[in-house]
Amino acid sequence: MVEDRRLGDAIAYIILTIGVLIVAFPVWLTFVASTWDASTVINGQMPLYPGPYLLENYNRILFVGTSGTTREPVIGMMVNSFIMAMTIALGKIFISVLSAYAVVYYRFPFRMAAFWIIFVTLMLPVEVRIFPTFKIVSDLNMLDTYQGLAVPLIASATGTLLFRQFFMTIPDELLEASKIDGAGPFKFFKDTLLPLSMTTIAALFVIQFIYGWNQYLWPLLVTTKDSMQTIVIAIKKMIVTADALTEWQLAMATAMLAMLPPVIVVIAMQRLFVKGLVETEK
């Protein structure tokens, strides 16, 4: 029996390793490409180990910029992307936790109607409502601003739904105990509901940060200045150049840099996830 289990474990590890290799290989290739010079990458004979140009390439892309269409250094775009992703993630959490609190705990006229209207917006992502949204943002003179980048993406139903489902699992007695303990609606929200929601908030933050970071279509529309561009657009612009050679090593370095913040967020939040999962109990 013991032998059998070892064999099973071994097979599982082999399959997992193959899976990891398949997923990791393109990432490795990207990293390797970002450490060679342009000619090595382009001649089709690039080695599979890192080259000597790592510092040079990253220094150039971060602080100098490419010689192609996008002349801004990438560091500014990373800041733009970061501000946009953070605003979207935090804004969504703020709005959805409040609206879910209203929908679950308050009895007001057309409560369910309000909830269903929020629900229906799930079917209306930015791509569908892009022209009216663009019109509004441009009429409000928010083109080429951080508000213009982030605010239209904050409104969405996902977070509200997530919090609503979570709030519904919290026993009513907790609210009643709070009432008897003299906690009003705001105090109950602050002292009981928010601390209990930390895991949900962390989960939503990870999802929405990555969602915001990866936005392409919307920033492409509302930003015209190079200084307001996000990193995802920068990568795209670096690759499609009709009149010049693509500087692949720099595009790859940008891709590596673009990957970094979401990875950091996932790793950092993962700890909170686990901590929350172990400690909270409804």
Next chain:
Amino acid sequence: MAQVTLSNVKKVYAGGVEAVKGVSFDIPDGGFCVLVGPSGCGKSTLLRMVAGLETISSGEIAIGNRVVNQIEPAERDIAMVFQNYALYPHFSVYDNMAYGLRNLGTPKDEIDRRVREAARILAIEPLLERRPKQLSGGQRQRVAMGRAIVRKPQVFLFDEPLSNLDAKLRVQMRVEIKKLQRALGVTSIYVTHDQVEAMTLSDKLVVMNAGQVEQIGLPADVYRKPASKFVATFIGSPPMNILSGAVDGPGIVALGEAILEAHDMRLDLAPQMAVEVGLRPEDVEIASEGQAGSLPFEVEFIEELGATQLFHGKLAGKPFVMQAATGEVAAQEGRLWITVDPAKVHVFDPQTGARLGRADGFS
């Protein structure tokens, strides 16, 4: 400390369902009142109305001399223990107990003194820094009690607080709650569906059914003289046997062939009027065959309870249970002759279920 007065309290839900249909009673200062009844009888709704968690449709609830109908739960000077304890999962035991006092703006050292005192009374001092999930069911129950005690309220409200505990712990906590309530002298209202809890804890027992009060009284009185067939079968375990009979004369009922004396039966009942006769399993005595007033009981099987045995079978065509100390009656199936003390025969109206007792309150 305060007395609690309910006058004609009603609860009608939005759909028109009447959960509580006009209930009036009062609980003296320091009294322990138990509301008992089957699920859906309105007992929890009534308690929640006292707590302020449900609005009162009509009628009045007063705590002390103050009508509390329009007063927020936090300002009613009550404390409540919930069935699932409703402890704040993210607070330590200490904070769970201190939270209510902090919201009242009680000074820090006063909070600390009260929490530590309650912890000492409940023997949960070593647990103060723990989180609720690190506690056993019995310990959580104590913390919930502690949260009630530190408030020093005028009224304790208990909503089936023991039903999530295992049988052994339930008996233990029952005794502790009673002792604690005596020691603190706080007026208490306790909701349960368990008639043993109801009998042992209360000094005022309120039996409810379908939104109405069936009987109010001392537990022993409710047990000895149930006001209706519902109370008779609800209080007492195993439940009272109900047989169909007819009036045979003043103080005499006929059960088929057999004749039975019933001391507490109205004397003005028309002869041949159909009645229901209630006999408690523990009031049944063994008789010899042919003895006057003896009834034939066909035993079908016997249940062992250790100290006692339950004899299940049929009497006058109806299911019947008799309880006897182990060894007192030969444990075998077949016919037994039994009698019942005429003072312990209960007679009910078959239509209304009301007790047909003597007006002079024979007991």
